[in-house]
Amino acid sequence: MEKLEKVGRHGREKLMPMFANRLLKNARHFGKWARRRHISCYRIYDWDLPEFPFVIDCYDLHIHLQEFETGYDMQPHLHALWLDEVKGIVGSVLNIQDKAIFCKWRPRHGNRAELSLAASASDRFVVTENGCRFWVDLSGKLDTGLFIDHRNTRSLVAKAAAGKRFLNLFAYTGSFTVYAAMAGAQSSLSVDLSHTYLDWARENMALNRIDPLPHQFLQVDILRWMDERSEMNHQFDVIMLDPPSFSNSKRMDRVLDIQADHVSLIQGCLSMLAPDGKLFFSTNLRRFRLDEKILSGCVLFEEITKQTIPEDCHRRAHRSWILTHRRG
Ligand SMILES: C[S@@+](CC[C@H](N)C(=O)[O-])C[C@H]1O[C@@H](n2cnc3c(N)ncnc32)[C@H](O)[C@@H]1O
Numbered sequence: 650m651e652k653l654e655k656v657g658r659h660g661r662e663k664l665m666p667m668f669a670n671r672l673l674k675n676a677r678h679f680g681k682w683a684r685r686r687h688i689s690c691y692r693i694y695d696w697d698l699p700e701f702p703f704v705i706d707c708y709d710l711h712i713h714l715q716e717f718e719t720g721y722d723m724q725p726h727l728h729a730l731w732l733d734e735v736k737g738i739v740g741s742v743l744n745i746q747d748k749a750i751f752c753k754w755r756p757r758h759g760n761r762a763e764l765s766l767a768a769s770a771s772d773r774f775v776v777t778e779n780g781c782r783f784w785v786d787l788s789g790k791l792d793t794g795l796f797i798d799h800r801n802t803r804s805l806v807a808k809a810a811a812g813k814r815f816l817n818l819f820a821y822t823g824s825f826t827v828y829a830a831m832a833g834a835q836s837s838l839s840v841d842l843s844h845t846y847l848d849w850a851r852e853n854m855a856l857n858r859i860d861p862l863p864h865q866f867l868q869v870d871i872l873r874w875m876d877e878r879s880e881m882n883h884q885f886d887v888i889m890l891d892p893p894s895f896s897n898s899k900r901m902d903r904v905l906d907i908q909a910d911h912v913s914l915i916q917g918c919l920s921m922l923a924p925d926g927k928l929f930f931s932t933n934l935r936r937f938r939l940d941e942k943i944l945s946g947c948v949l950f951e952e953i954t955k956q957t958i959p960e961d962c963h964r965r966a967h968r969s970w971i972l973t974h975r976r977g
Contacts, residue, residue, distance in 0.1 A: 668701050669738045676707075676743055679961050683707075690776045690785070692797050692961040693743075705739065706797055709776050712739060712750045713787045718757045751787035775856065779804060781827050782856045784849065794822045794849060798966035799891070802931060802957040806889050807832035809927050813886035816840070816921065818871055818914075823850025825889045826864065827857055836863040838883070842900055844868055870901045872910070875917035884923045890914060894934040907932050912940050915972065919948060924974055931957070931969040939970065948972045 675693045683691040694705035702717040716732070723731070732752070740747055772788040778800060785794040803825055806815075810829035817826045820839035823846075829837055841847050847866045854864060867874075871892075892914065896905040907914075911932070918928050928948075944950065950972045957969045 664698075664700055665734060665738065668698060668735070669742055671697050672705070672738065672742045680707075682960070687780070688778050688800070690778060690795060690797060692959075695961075695963040697963065701735065703735070706793075707743075708785050708787060708793065708795075709774065710745065710749060711774070711787055712743065712745055713753070713793055714739060714750055715753045715755045715791075717755045720757070753791050755791065779828075781824075781831050783822070783824060783827065783853050784856060792821075795824055798958065798962045799824070799931070800959045802891075802929065802967075802969060803828040805953070805957065806887065806929055807834075809929075810834040810837075810887040814884070814923075816883075816885040816888040816918075818888065818890045818918070819892045820850055820866075821846050823847075823853050823866075825891070826850060827853050827859070829887070830854065830859045830864055831857060834863075834887075836865075838865045838867060838885070840867045840869060840871055840874070842868065842870055842896075842898055870898075871914075872905055873902055875914065878917075883921060884926075885921050886923045886926045888918050888922055888926065888928045889931075890918050890928060891931045894932065894937075907934055908937060911937075912943050915944060915948070919972075919974065922974065926973070928972040929969065930972060931967050933967045935965075937968060944972075945975075947975055949975050 672694055675697070679691050679693050683689070690706065690708045692704065692706050694701075694703060696702055696704060696717065702719050704715045704717070706713040714736070736747065736750055736752065739745070739750055773784045773786045775782050776785050776795065777783075778795070783795045787793050806825050807828035811832045812835055815826070815829040815834045815837040817823065817829070817837060817839040820826060820841045823839050826837050826839045827850075839847065839850055841850070847868055851861075851866060854861065892905060892907055892910075894907050911930075915928070915930060918930075922928055939950065941950070950970050952968065952970050954965065954968045957967070958965060
């Protein structure tokens with residue numbers, strides 16, 4: 650955006666067609682790519698041009714447009730005009746009506762409290778991905794119910810969970826659980842702090858006609874749950890640990906900071922992981938450093954980020970690892 654301001658009106662007119670061309674090229678390419686894979690939600694623009702700090706996702710016939718804070722202080726009226734122009738281009742290039750474009754502002758240090766959680770049933774619709782169906786909602790919170798950048802991770806975890814006991818920590822709307830259950834997981838436990846998201850997860854399971862009996866849901870603060878359970882009596886063969894970078898809900902005793910807390914979370918997972926089990930761990934924190942020094946004593950780890958970032962997400966949206974018990 651800074652560059653955009655500096656180049657002035659004349660240059661700005663030049664940049665808009667550049668943005669439109671890039672969007673058109675990507676939309677054509679990834680549209681075909683997604684149709685071949687029976688995917689109805691995919692990324693068509695991933696901050697490809699530095700002057701246009703957006704991530705634009707297609708959810709069926711709807712567009713989710715996130716604008717990222719760059720630190721450049723644009724005057725509000727200029728910003729509004731610019732955003733209108735950008736939205737106009739998105740609408741005309743993709744042939745989408747204005748009301749189907751949902752714009753979100755993504756602050757650097759996500760103040761999610763400003764965003765409304767309310768979502769009426771009519772705002773939701775169903776998308777499909779690799780034979781699984783999910784309710785999504787683009788109108789409420791910043792997040793939609795389905796993280797596009799974890800599509801490959803979901804497939805990997807599902808493959809590992811076939812016929813196994815699966816634990817989904819920080820389960821959110823249960824997309825990993827749906828994949829695991831659809832792949833034939835023997836049983837699952839999905840754990841999250843939020844009743845709202847766990848209800849959403851149950852609805853996703855029902856949408857896929859999954860037998861509810863072997864699949865349980867638990868609403869707890871995972872930090873407290875792990876602290877209080879000195880001895881984990883359940884064992885799991887596959888665990889997905891995908892916590893937020895930071896969380897400070899009123900329902901929690903203490904703040905979750907993934908950099909500071911990842912070792913204890915991973916150790917808690919290891920105490921529940923079967924001897925031949927696999928722990929998948931992922932984080933969105935860009936500056937994250939896995940504490941290899943402490944962990945290498947008890948665990949083997951392999952970074953799998955290259956496998957888990959999908960083709961339509963160019964920027965590294967997350968990092969991920971597989972961890973297994975060190976033997977002997
Ligand atoms: C980044 S999302 C997890 C995404 C999810 N793994 C997926 O890909 O669909 C964060 C989730 O963590 C949950 N959460 C945050 N702090 C928590 C805590 N202390 N205990 C349990 N869940 C928590 C939130 O309610 C939210 O559903």
